Amino acid sequence: MASPSDSLHAAIAVTRFGLGARPGELAAVARDPRGWLLDQIRAGGADQPQAAPESAAKRLQDFRVYRMDRREARRAEAGETPPDRDPVRIAARMIREGPAVDFLARARLAATTAAGFRERWALFWANHFTVSGVKLVTATVAGPFEQEAIRPHVFGRFADLLTSATMHPGMLLYLDQAQSAGPDSQAAQVLKRPPRAAERIGLGGGLNENLAREILELHTVGVAAGYSQADVTELARALTGWSIGGPREAEDRQGRFVFRPATHQPGARTVMGRIYADDGALQAGAILKDLAAHPATARHLAHKIARHFTADDPSPALVGRLEAAWTGSGGDLAVVARALVEAPEAWQPAPAKFKTPYEFLVSSWRAIGGQPAAIEHLAPPLTALGQRPFSPPSPKGWDDLAPTWAAPDAVVKRLAWAQQFSAAVAGELDTDAVASGALGARLSPAVRTAIARAESREEALSILLMSPEFQRR
Amino acid sequence: MTRTDLNRRRLLAAGGALGLSVGFMGGPALARDRGRRKLVVVLARGAMDGLSATPPVGDPDYAGLRGRIAIPADRALKLDDTFALHPALAHVHALALRGQARIAPATASPDRARSHFEAQDVLESGAAVVYGTASGFLNRALAAMPGGRGDGLSVGATAPLILRGPVQTASWSPGAAGEGSPRLPAILADLYAGDPLLGPALARGLQTEAMAEAAMQGVAAPLAGATGGGVQGLVRQGQGVARGIGQTVAGFMRQTAGPDIVSISVDGWDTHANQGAVEGQLANRLLYLDALLAGLHEGLGDAWADTVVVVATEFGRTARINGTGGTDHGTGSTAFVLGGALKPGGIIGDWPTLRPAALFEGRDTRPTLDVRGLFKGVLRDHMGVDRAALDRDVFPDSAGVAPVGGLV
Numbered sequence: 001m002a003s004p005s006d007s008l009h010a011a012i013a014v015t016r017f018g019l020g021a022r023p024g025e026l027a028a029v030a031r032d033p034r035g036w037l038l039d040q041i042r043a044g045g046a047d048q049p050q051a052a053p054e055s056a057a058k059r060l061q062d063f064r065v066y067r068m069d070r071r072e073a074r075r076a077e078a079g080e081t082p083p084d085r086d087p088v089r090i091a092a093r094m095i096r097e098g099p100a101v102d103f104l105a106r107a108r109l110a111a112t113t114a115a116g117f118r119e120r121w122a123l124f125w126a127n128h129f130t131v132s133g134v135k136l137v138t139a140t141v142a143g144p145f146e147q148e149a150i151r152p153h154v155f156g157r158f159a160d161l162l163t164s165a166t167m168h169p170g171m172l173l174y175l176d177q178a179q180s181a182g183p184d185s186q187a188a189q190v191l192k193r194p195p196r197a198a199e200r201i202g203l204g205g206g207l208n209e210n211l212a213r214e215i216l217e218l219h220t221v222g223v224a225a226g227y228s229q230a231d232v233t234e235l236a237r238a239l240t241g242w243s244i245g246g247p248r249e250a251e252d253r254q255g256r257f258v259f260r261p262a263t264h265q266p267g268a269r270t271v272m273g274r275i276y277a278d279d280g281a282l283q284a285g286a287i288l289k290d291l292a293a294h295p296a297t298a299r300h301l302a303h304k305i306a307r308h309f310t311a312d313d314p315s316p317a318l319v320g321r322l323e324a325a326w327t328g329s330g331g332d333l334a335v336v337a338r339a340l341v342e343a344p345e346a347w348q349p350a351p352a353k354f355k356t357p358y359e360f361l362v363s364s365w366r367a368i369g370g371q372p373a374a375i376e377h378l379a380p381p382l383t384a385l386g387q388r389p390f391s392p393p394s395p396k397g398w399d400d401l402a403p404t405w406a407a408p409d410a411v412v413k414r415l416a417w418a419q420q421f422s423a424a425v426a427g428e429l430d431t432d433a434v435a436s437g438a439l440g441a442r443l444s445p446a447v448r449t450a451i452a453r454a455e456s457r458e459e460a461l462s463i464l465l466m467s468p469e470f471q472r473r
Numbered sequence: 474m475t476r477t478d479l480n481r482r483r484l485l486a487a488g489g490a491l492g493l494s495v496g497f498m499g500g501p502a503l504a505r506d507r508g509r510r511k512l513v514v515v516l517a518r519g520a521m522d523g524l525s526a527t528p529p530v531g532d533p534d535y536a537g538l539r540g541r542i543a544i545p546a547d548r549a550l551k552l553d554d555t556f557a558l559h560p561a562l563a564h565v566h567a568l569a570l571r572g573q574a575r576i577a578p579a580t581a582s583p584d585r586a587r588s589h590f591e592a593q594d595v596l597e598s599g600a601a602v603v604y605g606t607a608s609g610f611l612n613r614a615l616a617a618m619p620g621g622r623g624d625g626l627s628v629g630a631t632a633p634l635i636l637r638g639p640v641q642t643a644s645w646s647p648g649a650a651g652e653g654s655p656r657l658p659a660i661l662a663d664l665y666a667g668d669p670l671l672g673p674a675l676a677r678g679l680q681t682e683a684m685a686e687a688a689m690q691g692v693a694a695p696l697a698g699a700t701g702g703g704v705q706g707l708v709r710q711g712q713g714v715a716r717g718i719g720q721t722v723a724g725f726m727r728q729t730a731g732p733d734i735v736s737i738s739v740d741g742w743d744t745h746a747n748q749g750a751v752e753g754q755l756a757n758r759l760l761y762l763d764a765l766l767a768g769l770h771e772g773l774g775d776a777w778a779d780t781v782v783v784v785a786t787e788f789g790r791t792a793r794i795n796g797t798g799g800t801d802h803g804t805g806s807t808a809f810v811l812g813g814a815l816k817p818g819g820i821i822g823d824w825p826t827l828r829p830a831a832l833f834e835g836r837d838t839r840p841t842l843d844v845r846g847l848f849k850g851v852l853r854d855h856m857g858v859d860r861a862a863l864d865r866d867v868f869p870d871s872a873g874v875a876p877v878g879g880l881v
Binding site for chain 2: 134175176179180181183188206207208209210213217218223229232354384385386387393394396399402403404405406407408409410411412413415419446447450454455456458459462463466467468471
C-alpha cells in the first residue's frame with residue numbers, strides 16, 4: 001500500500017510531468033514515482049506516433065506534383081471534369097489527409113502511452129522548434145518534421161537537436177530559408193545580368209533573414225542576449241545555400257536538405273563577436289554549434305522548461321538547477337530532464353499550470369481509458385479552443401501561460417466540449433472510480449462530493465473534467 | 474461624471490444579471506451617454522507592411538525601393554498627393570473619402586528590437602520597455618474610465634495581452650457553445666468559488682454567451698458554398714467570415730450592457746517571401762481586414778457615429794524588397810484611425826520620406842509618431858480618460874509622449 005505522500009507524488013508525476021492518468025496508472029506509479037519518470041528518459045529519443053510514416057521528402061514531392069497539376073488545370077478549360085473526378089481536387093484532398101493522419105496518430109500515442117513524461121518532453125521540443133501548418137506546404141510536413149527532426153533527438157545533445165531542426169525541409173520552408181541567396185553569390189550575380197531574370201524563373205536571388213532571426217530570438221540565445229541586427233544579417237548570410245532539392249534534381253536530393261554552393265554568400269561572417277571563416281555549409285553549422293553552447297541559451301531554455309513543467313512564474317531555484325545541469329553537461333538534454341525530475345521545486349503539491357486545449361483533451365481520453373478514433377474528434381474542438389492542429393500562430397509556438405488559455409469564451413467552450421464528450425462516453429462508466437483514477441490524491445473533497453451527487457453519469461464526468469484540479473496539472 | 478453615475482452603472486449591470494430589461498428601469502440620458510462612446514482596437518499581428526497597406530506612391534523613392542512589390546500609382550486608391558490605400562481596402566477608402574478614415578503612416582511603438590514577440594508585448598502592455606507590465610493598456614484604460622470601470626471584449630479563442638489585467642473582461646469567438654445540462658454552470662460556479670482564474674472567467678463567459686445570441690441576430694451566414702473553389706474561393710470565404718465577425722462584434726457593442734472597448738486580432742502579416750502587390754498574399758490579408766471593418770461599420774448603424782476604430786501593428790517592414798519577393802522586419806509602419814466620431818483631416822504625424830538618408834538605420838520607415846501618443850489622443854478625447862491616468866497608469870512613464878489631439 002502506498003503512503004499518502006507516495007500517492008500525491010504519483011498524481012504529480014502522472015499529471016504534471018506526464019499527460020494525465022489512465023485507469024490504474026496512479027496505483028502502479030505510486031510504488032516509485034521518481035523512478036517511473038527517470039526510466040522514461042532514454043538515449044533513443046521519444047516514441048514515434050507512426051511506425052512507417054510518409055517522409056517529408058515524399059510529401060514535398062507530392063506537393064510539387066500537385067502544384068504542377070493545379071497550374072495545368074488552370075490553363076485548361078474549366079468545367080469539363082466533374083468535381084469528384086478532378087485530379088487536382090483529389091490531390092488537394094490527399095494533402096489535407098496526410099496531416100490529419102499524422103495528427104491523429106500523435107494524439108492516439110499521447111492518449112495511450114505508458115511513458116507520458118517522455119511524450120510531454122517531446123511535445124515541448126516540437127513546440128520550441130515550431131513548424132506551423134499555416135502555409136499549405138508546411139501543413140504537409142509538420143508531422144514528418146516532428147518524427148524526423150525532433151523526436152529522435154529530444155534526449156540527446158541540444159546542439160544536435162538544433163542542427164537537425166534547422167536543416168529539416170519543414171523548417172527551411174516555414175521560415176523562408178530555402179529561397180534565400182547571398183547577394184554576392186554566383187547565382188545572384190548570374191541572375192542580375194539580364195534584368196529581372198530572377199523574377200521570370202521564380203527565384204528571389206537575395207537574402208531572407210527570417211530563419212536567422214528566429215534561431216537567435218526563439219531557438220537559442222533569446223532576445224535578452226543582446227544580439228544586434230548585424231548579427232541577424234550575418235547569420236542569414238551564413239545560412240545561404242541551405243536549401244531543398246527540387247524536382248529537376250537527382251531523386252535522392254528531391255525534397256531533402258541540400259547545400260547549394262552557388263547561392264552561398266562568400267566570405268567570413270561575424271556573429272555575436274566571433275568570426276567564422278567561409279566553410280560552405282559548415283559555416284552556418286559552426287555558428288549553430290556556438291549558439292547552442294552559449295550561456296544565454298542555457299538560461300533561456302532552463303527558464304522555458306521550468307515554466308512549461310511547473311508554473312507560469314517558475315521558482316528561480318529550479319531555473320538555476322536546470323541551467324547548471326545544462327551547462328555542466330554541455331547541453332545534454334537527458335541530464336537536464338533528470339535534473340528536472342530530481343528538483344524538489346518541481347514537486348510542489350498545488351497544481352499551477354492550466355492545461356492547454358490539447359492537454360485537456362488528451363487527459364480526458366486518458367481518464368476514461370480511451371483514445372480518439374478520428375480527426376473529427378480532435379480538429380473541431382481544438383480549433384474552437386484556439387489550438388488548431390499543427391497550426392501555432394507564429395514561430396514562437398503555442399503559448400504557455402494560463403491567462404492566454406483561460407479566456408471566458410474558452411472556458412465556456414471547454415464546458416461545451418466536456419458535455420458532448422461525456423454524453424458520448426459516460427455510458428456505463430463508474431464515474432467515482434474514473435475520478436479517483438484520474439486525480440488520485442489530488443481530487444478535492446468538494447469535487448468528489450459534487451461528482452457523487454450528480455444526477456447522471458454524463459453530469460458527473462463533466463464535473464470531473466471541468467473541475468479546477470482536472471483543468472490544471 | 475459623478476458618483477451617482479457610477480452607482481447607476483452598477484445598477485444596470487445588476488439589472489442585466491437578473492434578467493431585467495433596462496427599458497423598464499428607465500432613467501436619465503446621462504447613463505446612456507456614459508456607455509455610448511466605443512473604441513475598437515484591431516491588432517494586425519505579424520508586422521503589417523505599411524508601405525503596401527498605405528503606399529506612399531507619390532514618394533519619389535517608393536517605386537525604386539519596392540521593385541515588383543510596389544503598388545502601382547494607377548492601381549492604388551488615392552488619398553492625397555503622396556499617399557494612397559492598397560486596392561484591397563475599398564471600404565476603408567470609401568470611408569476616407571467621407572473623412573471617416575485617416576492614416577498615420579510612420580508610427581511605431583517604443584520598441585526597436587524587430588522581434589514580433591517583444592514588439593507585440595510592448596504594444597499591448599503599453600509599457601516603455603519589454604515585459605514592463607503583465608497587464609494590457611486597454612485593461613488599465615477600462616479601469617481609468619470616467620464614471621467607473623468600462624467593459625471590454627476580446628474576440629478570439631485565446632485572451633490577448635492588450636485586454637488582460639485586473640478588470641475582468643469578456644471574450645467571444647465564433648462557434649456555438651451548445652446546449653447542455655442547465656445545472657452544470659451553477660455546480661461549477663460553486664466549485665470555482667475560490668478560484669481566481671476559472672471563477673470570473675466562467676461567470677463572464679456565460680454572460681457573454683447570452684449576449685452573443687442577440688448580437689448575431691441579422692448577421693448573414695457566410696455563403697461558403699457559393700464562392701467557388703481554389704485560393705480565390707477561400708479568400709472570398711474568408712471575407713464572408715470577416716464581415717460576419719465585424720457585424721457580430723457590432724451586435725455586442727450596440728447592446729445596452731455591451732462593451733466600451735473591443736480588441737480584435739488579425740494575424741498573417743509576416744510576409745517574408747512572395748508578398749505580392751495588387752494581388753497576392755498580402756492583398757488577401759488586406760481584403761480580410763477591409764471586410765472586417767466593413768462588417769463593423771455596417772453592423773454598428775447609428776452607433777458608428779460614436780465609434781473610433783484603431784488598426785495598429787507591432788512594427789513595419791523593410792523599405793526595400795528583400796531577396797525573396799517579400800520584406801523583412803522593420804520599424805515604422807502605418808496605423809489606421811476610422812469611425813464616425815473622427816474629425817476629417819490628412820495624415821496623422823509627419824512623413825519622413827523614403828530618401829536614403831531618411832530611412833531608419835538605412836533600411837526602415839523612420840517612425841515619427843509614437844503609437845502610444847495616438848492611443849492617448851483617442852483615449853483622452855474620445856473615451857474621456859484623463860491625462861494624468863494616461864501618463865501614469867495606462868502608459869507607465871509616458872509623460873513625455875503627448876496625446877495626438879484633434880482626432881475627434
